Structure formats: structure tokens, C-alpha cells
Amino acid sequence: MLDVRRMQVLRAVVTSGSITGAAANLGYTPSAVSQQVAALEKQAGIPLLERVGRGVRPTEAGQLLSRHAAVISGQVAEAETALADLRARVTGLLTIRYFATAGATLVAPALARLRQEHPALRLDLGMTDPRDPLTEVAEGRADLAVVVRPRGRTREGVRLVHLLDDPYRAVLPAGHPLAAKRVLDLTDLADEPWVRGDGPGPCLDPVIEGCAAAGFSPDFVVESEDHTTAQGFVAAGLGIGLVPALGLTNRHPDVVVREVRGPEPVRVIQAAVREASSGRPALRSLLTALRDVAAR
Template sequence: MLDLRRMQVLRAVVTSGSVTAAAAHLGYTPSAVSQQVAALEKEAGIALLERVGRGVRPTAAGRLLTERTAVISQNIAEAETALADLRAGRTGRLTISYFTSVGPTLVAPALARLRREHPDVQTDLRLIDPEEPLAGVEQGDADLAIVVRPRNAGRQGIHLVHLLDDAYVAALPAGHPLAAQRVLDLADLAGEPWIGSEPPGPCLDVMLEACAAAGFSPNFVARSEDYATALGFVAAGLGVGLVPRLGAAGRRTGVALRRVRRPEPVRTIHAAVREGTLTQPALRTLLHALEQATR
């Protein structure tokens, strides 16, 4: 295998025209330069220089290696520049997993700030798998995931940053008798037909556990995995339900939203990243922007 350092010594000899001049340029002795070239010739298995008067000139093999060394040196310089840009957060790519209800309120403003501060960092947005929310970050397929804190959140190598607590509110048809109250006990909804608004996963678990604590299990007469559809069912008078405040931000007419208590279901929203990645400037900016968006 050819030694790159010796190839660079050869290039200095060829460009300067003599061993002595190359030695002065490199800060070596002429003897050391000659030894490096001789070792490279042994590696190459062919003569690389020939004497011309008091100087030297490259053989065909010497010219070939000198040209290739220039290309390699240029590639190395470009790689070093690219690495410096990546370390400084000027370039790169961030893959972000999120769920829909945090898109408008958290993800959009955070990405706007990221673009202002790191305009050359590309982003790849993906909807999260609610049943395996940490898998993408854990396996390296995502740099950051916005998750509802899962039961197995203490996985080794995963760092969670708390963003906000998102309380659930009761969604009632506008003419429902309970809509006259400002605050409802969760048990007040026990005998009602229910509209499901969550897919299987930690968000649904928060709802069901709160209902169990209130002493009942919801009677679901319709299910939807998005809040707009669920609120549409509620507005049509098909039943009542629970939606998180973030999910109810763009609620439709015909729906009354009321605070619930005893207990108040709350989903805790976190940003999940791999431990050790917080040194990346662009990722740090994104986290700070998400925290700012929650305020």
C-alpha cells in the first residue's frame, strides 16, 4: 500500500524540481527526503524520479503519482472543510419524528428558527410510529423524536427533554346538558357514548387509565385516529370524548370543550435524542426552539 505522506514528499520534489528545494520547503534534511522517495519507490515497485543535471524530474510513474496526490490532497482538504462545517452546525441533515397534533404548534415554529440560524441544514420530517416511538432514535434512523413519554422511557442511550404537559379536555356536542358546566368530573361522562380520538399507544393509555381511575371504562361507539374527525363525530351528536388541548386547537363549530378533573388526564410530551448528540449545534438549536415554542 502506498504511503500518502511519502506521496506528498514526492509531489514536493517534483513541483520544486530538486530534493534540496523540497527539503527546505518541508523542513526536512535532503537525506530524509531521499529516504522517503526511495521507500515510496520500493512500495510502488518502479522508479519515480530520474536525475537531470543537478536536479530531478519525474518518470511516467512519478508524474502519475504526483497528479493523483494532488487530487487526494484536494479531496482531503474539502473533507476537512466539510467536517468543520458539520461540527459547527453549518451543514448536515436532521431527521425528526413527530406526531400530528404537535406539528402546527411546536414543530413548525421550531423549524422556522432552525432554518434562520442554520440555513444549510436540511430536515427530514417523518410521522412517528405510536407503538414504537423511540425506535427511530434508538436505531439511528432519527436524530430527534417528539414523543408522549412511554412506559419504557428509561432506555439506555436515550435522553429525554421535557417539553410540556398537555391536558385533555372533554369534547361535547354544543347542545349537550353537561356543556352548561365550566368544569366536569371525569365520572360525569361515564354513562355517555364515547368517540375515540387516539390510536393504540401512550396517548390512548393516558385516557383509559384516567377513566379507570374515575371508576369506568368508556363505551366507544365510534373511533377515529385523528382529532378533526373525532370532533366532527362529536359535533354531529354521536357521542362525547376527550381530546388534548393541542389537538383541539383548531376545533370545529358545534363542539363545546370543557376542563375535566378527578382526575385530569395529562400527556407529557418530550423530545427524545441519543445521549451524546446534544453537542451538535443544529440539534441544540432545534431543542431550544421546541422549548421556546411550548412557552
């Protein structure tokens, strides 16, 4: 069987017209080039070069092998290019989990961009478990989850990537006396009946903690599980509420929204990434898209 590397040495000799020239181009010694050609001639069973003055020229067999060496070199280059394209291509399946308000405002536009840039990518989308949003990522059943920063230590094998800080706003019925103020102190709401827009968990925690820092505990008279419904109860005059800014993209026409301070509750939205998947081009592209959307 002919040695492909020796064929490439022969091609270098034919191209340069001399053993010395081929050695200089390849970074070999002239004797090493001569040994490689001699070994190839032994494999081929026929002379491949003949001396002409101070140089050499290929025999008919030498020309034949040199042409095939050029073809092989081109095919290797094509294979390397194709392999590099494959490594860089964003393909396969991404399993993504998210919570409701992040789905509409962050995940959907990020995925629209991702699909446009990488149409071969397949997506598995679903809601996070509000009680334990990191489990699927930690156990390898999801590659990424958009979450509100959980309390305490993160799970092993999970890395949290900051996306944005989402401040809470006071939502009041139209005509409420406090609507005359441009910015409310949190203590202004201490004696009001409250409408809750989140269940217990990391989205409600900033509200509870903010009120505690202001010296009171909110009196929840209505409980709901989404911000749209909560705004409906507020508009009906049943109470006031705190809703994160992302939850106000579909604002009810009969409510007034005001900033709050002293303190301003904020929920921190992050991407929980499975560390074992963090090197995937698809996941890196998704994180870039999420960060770009969050920045806007």
C-alpha cells in the same frame, strides 16, 4: 526547511528591538531566544541580526523572514477563526420524527425558526411509528423524535427531554346538557357514549387511566385515528370525547370544550434525543427552539 516557530521568535526580536525584550514578551529566557535565532540562522545560511549598541537590528534577510513570519501569523489567526466558525455553524442533516398534533403546533414553528437562523441546515421529516416511536432514534436512523412519554423504561442510547404537559379537555356536542357546567368532573362522563380520537398507545393511555381512577371504563362507540375526525363525530351527536389541548387548535364550530377534573388526564410530550448526537450544534438549536415554542 525553515522552522515557523523560530521565525515567530525572530519576529518578536525584530519587533521589540532586543533579545531581552523578546524574551519578556514570549515568556522565554534570553538564552532560549538567542538559541532559537541562532538555529534559524543556521537553517537560513545567512545572518539575520546584527548588534547595535545594547540592542539588535535585523539584517536584510532578517527583515525578510520577519515580514513572512507576520504573514504566517495572520494566516494562522484567520485559520483559527474560520475553524471556530465552522465548529459553531449549524449545518448538515437533521432527521426528525413527530406525531400529528405535535407536528403542527410544536415542530413546524420550531423548524421555521431554525431554518431562518441556520439556512444551511437540511431536514429529513417524517411521522413516528405510533407503536414504537423510539426505535428510529435508538437505532440511529433519527436524531430526534417528538413523542408522548412512553410507558416503562426508555431505550438504551435515548435521552428524553421534557417539552410540555398537554391536558385533555372534554369535547361535547353543542347543546349537550353538560355544556352548562364550566368544569366537568370526569365521573360526569361515565354514562356517556364516547368517541375515541387516538389509537391504542401512549396518547390513549392517559384517558383510560384517568377514567379508571374515576371508577369507570369509557364506552367507545366510535373510533377514529385523529382529533379532527373525532370532533366531527362529536358535533354530529354520536358521543363525547376527551381531546388533548394541542388537538384542539382546529376546533370544530359545533362542539363545546370544557376542562375536566377528578382527575385531569394529561399526556407528557417529550423530545427523544439520540445521545450520540446530543453534542451537535444543530440538535441543540432544535431543542432550544422546541422548548421555546412549548413554553409559549
